[in-house]
């Protein structure tokens with residue numbers, strides 16, 4: 221059976237929750253998977269596909285997500301990879317383009333550009349001066365769960381399509 225890795229880089233927990241919903245949808249569609257903090261992922265050889273989600277801070281991916289892509293580039297190129305970023309809060313921006321770094325990382329592993337989801341800022345969960353300041357100024361939760369679920373359904377379909385090509389290719 222296909223095994224999927226859903227991994228996330230999250231500082232204040234919001235991206236972790238998005239990864240949890242993605243994992244639930246994939247599981248409900250019959251796929252076997254692990255949902256793991258990217259800092260706790262070892263070898264990825266046993267996974268047939270990888271979903272990586274990261275929070276965006278100051279226009280960049282979390283460092284552990286960048287490190288993951290650098291460390292596993294060869295293995296990631298060899299399997300389907302699905303990326304998402306989570307960031308903005310407040311009203312949805314008109315331009316929901318992924319970060320330049322995210323597009324670059326996607327290209328290095330042969331993945332589509334990251335899907336961009338809204339994020340959350342909660343003063344109660346923020347640690348450190350800058351995070352607390354920003355969270356106090358613009359608290360909010362812009363995560364659209366329907367959007368996340370729809371994306372995850374598409375990921376499940378793509379994983380199955382890939383499996384189909386692998387099975388046919390192996391005959």
Ligand SMILES: Cc1cc2nc3c(=O)[nH]c(=O)nc-3n(C[C@H](O)[C@H](O)[C@H](O)COP(=O)(O)O)c2cc1C
Pocket residue numbers: 229230231232233234235236275276277278279280306307308309338339340341350351352354355
């Ligand atoms: C100091 C700081 C800088 C941020 N910079 C960005 C940014 O450049 N772009 C963006 O989309 N979101 C930015 N955000 C919003 C976070 O990405 C958002 O709160 C996200 O949901 C946090 O995810 P996490 O809870 O998984 O850490 C920033 C948040 C903080 C606290």
